[in-house]
Every structure is written in structure tokens, then in C-alpha cells.
Amino acid sequence: AQSVAQPEDQVNVAEGNPLTVKCTYSVSGNPYLFWYVQYPNRGLQFLLKYITGDNLVKGSYGFEAEFNKSQTSFHLKKPSALVSDSALYFCAVRGRSGANNLFFGTGTRLTVIP
Amino acid sequence: DAGVIQSPRHEVTEMGQEVTLRCKPISGHNSLFWYRQTMMRGLELLIYFNNNVPIDDSGMPEDRFSAKMPNASFSTLKIQPSEPRDSAVYFCASSSHQGLETQYFGPGTRLLVL
Numbered sequence: 001a002q003s004v005a006q007p008e009d010q011v012n013v014a015e016g017n018p019l020t021v022k023c024t025y026s027v028s029g030n031p032y033l034f035w036y037v038q039y040p041n042r043g044l045q046f047l048l049k050y051i052t053g054d055n056l057v058k059g060s061y062g063f064e065a066e067f068n069k070s071q072t073s074f075h076l077k078k079p080s081a082l083v084s085d086s087a088l089y090f091c092a093v094r095g096r097s098g099a100n101n102l103f104f105g106t107g108t109r110l111t112v113i114p
Numbered sequence: 115d116a117g118v119i120q121s122p123r124h125e126v127t128e129m130g131q132e133v134t135l136r137c138k139p140i141s142g143h144n145s146l147f148w149y150r151q152t153m154m155r156g157l158e159l160l161i162y163f164n165n166n167v168p169i170d171d172s173g174m175p176e177d178r179f180s181a182k183m184p185n186a187s188f189s190t191l192k193i194q195p196s197e198p199r200d201s202a203v204y205f206c207a208s209s210s211h212q213g214l215e216t217q218y219f220g221p222g223t224r225l226l227v228l
Contacts, residue, residue: 034216043118043205043219044157090157100145100209101170102217104157 002027004074004091006105013081014113021076021108023091032094033074034102035065039087047089050074061085081112116140118220120206126226132194135223138187139208147217148181148191149205157205163189196227 004025013019025031032051036044048059055067065076076089088109092102119138127133139146147162161171163183171181178197183189193200203224207217 036219043221044207044217046216046218049216099169100164100211101147101159101162103159106156 002093002095002103004033004093004103004105006089006091006108008108009106010109010111012111012113015083016080019078019081019085019110019112021089021091021110023074023076023105025072025074025091025093027093031067031074033065033067034092034094035059035063035074035076036090036092036104037061037087038090038107044090047076081110083112083114086110086112118206118208118218120204120220120223122223123221124224124226126228127196128228129197130195131227132192133196133200133225133227135191135204135206135225137189137191137206137220139189139206140210140218141187143208143210143218144186145209145211145217146183146189147207147209148189149207150202151205151222152202160191196225198227201225201227 004023006023034049035047037047038044047063048057050057050067058064063078065074067074088107090107091105095101121136144165148160150158160173161181162169166183181191203222205219205222207219209217
């Protein structure tokens with residue numbers, strides 16, 4: 001079965017420091033992996049996705065994610081955190097091959113401290 | 115593009131009343147998803163449609179919940195009768211196969227059942 005795990009409920013980082021939000025996956029077949037962000041009282045917004053190709057994926061707002069097949073990970077990263085990056089972040093994986101539903105992780109709340 | 119449109123944005127009702135949530139997907143998208151988000155259970159997929167046909171409704175909590183998609187531009191999620199434990203934020207999302215399953219979320223409907 002397809003699933004993702006986000007091991008940290010909460011991540012705190014100082015403004016200007018690099019940030020990492022962790023995600024590991026378990027899939028049968030090739031993984032389609034996604035990151036979404038949710039700001040307070042808003043719907044989820046797409047940040048980036050990995051389908052195939054380069055292991056380093058660049059997305060919106062300066063975020064990037066590194067696909068690591070050997071570690072089955074897809075960690076979200078940003079070189080320099082902004083206070084406005086404070087939000088809830090979700091990792092997701094596509095359902096079984098041919099399906100188009102997504103399985104979401106439990107979310108990680110990122111707080112960037114001024 | 116207006117994005118995914120949901121109505122109402124907020125709904126307060128009394129236990130036992132019928133609640134109808136509405137969603138208009140992005141024009142041209144052929145898949146539509148209904149999610150529920152709570153603090154306790156996180157983000158849950160309730161049901162999704164491809165080309166107006168329900169594909170997987172295994173996430174629908176019980177018979178009190180029903181969803182329809184009469185055409186490509188409109189879907190409803192109905193709860194009858196509503197209960198306090200149904201209080202949550204309900205999100206609609208849509209995607210197109212050409213977009214490789216990237217889902218675009220609406221702003222959500224915040225439901226409170228008293």
C-alpha cells in the first residue's frame with residue numbers, strides 16, 4: 001500500500017537558517033511524491049512534485065525537495081527560512097499505479113522564529 | 115482561472131439538520147476529491163470522482179454522508195442527519211490527468227454542528 005510518514009509534528013527554525021521538513025515513503029511501483037503547504041484558514045497549496053528525472057526538485061517560494069530512493073525519503077528544504085514560511089506542510093504520494101488519488105501524511109507544523 | 119470554488123465558506127447548524135456542501139472544480143479538470151480535516155484525524159479522503167463517476171468512496175464515514183457529481187462542473191457533499199462529530203473543515207480539490215495528479219484545493223467549508 002502507498003503511504004508517507006512525516007516523523008515530526010513540529011519543526012522550529014530561526015529566520016535565515018536553513019530548514020528541513022522530513023518525509024519518508026512506502027510505495028509499490030514508481031513513486032509520485034508531492035509537497036503541499038497550508039496557511040491558516042486556507043486550503044492546501046501545491047509546492048512541488050517528483051515524478052521522474054532529477055532527484056532535486058525545485059518548487060514555489062524557494063522550496064526544493066530531494067528524492068532519495070535508497071533512503072525512501074523526500075525531504076523538503078529551503079536554504080534560508082522566512083517568518084512567512086510558518087505553516088503546516090504535508091507530504092503526499094500518489095495511489096497505486098493508474099490511480100490519481102493522493103495519500104497525505106499527518107502534516108508538520110513549521111514555525112520560523114524571528 | 116478562479117480556482118476551485120466551495121460554498122458556503124462557513125456553516126453552523128444544529129444536530130439532526132441536513133447539510134449540503136458545494137464545489138465547483140477548475141474548468142477542464144476531470145477528477146474531483148472531497149476531504150475532511152480535523153485536529154484529531156488530520157486530512158482524510160472521503161470520496162473521489164473521475165469523469166463524474168465515483169471511484170473510491172471507502173473514506174465516507176457512514177451512510178449519513180453522500181456525494182454526487184451530476185456534471186463536470188459541480189459536486190455536492192451531503193450530510194443527513196448531521197452530528198456534532200461531523201464538525202470539521204471540508205475541502206474539495208480537483209485535478210487533471212494531464213497535470214499528473216497535482217491536486218488544487220478549494221478554500222474549504224468550515225462546518226460546526228451544535
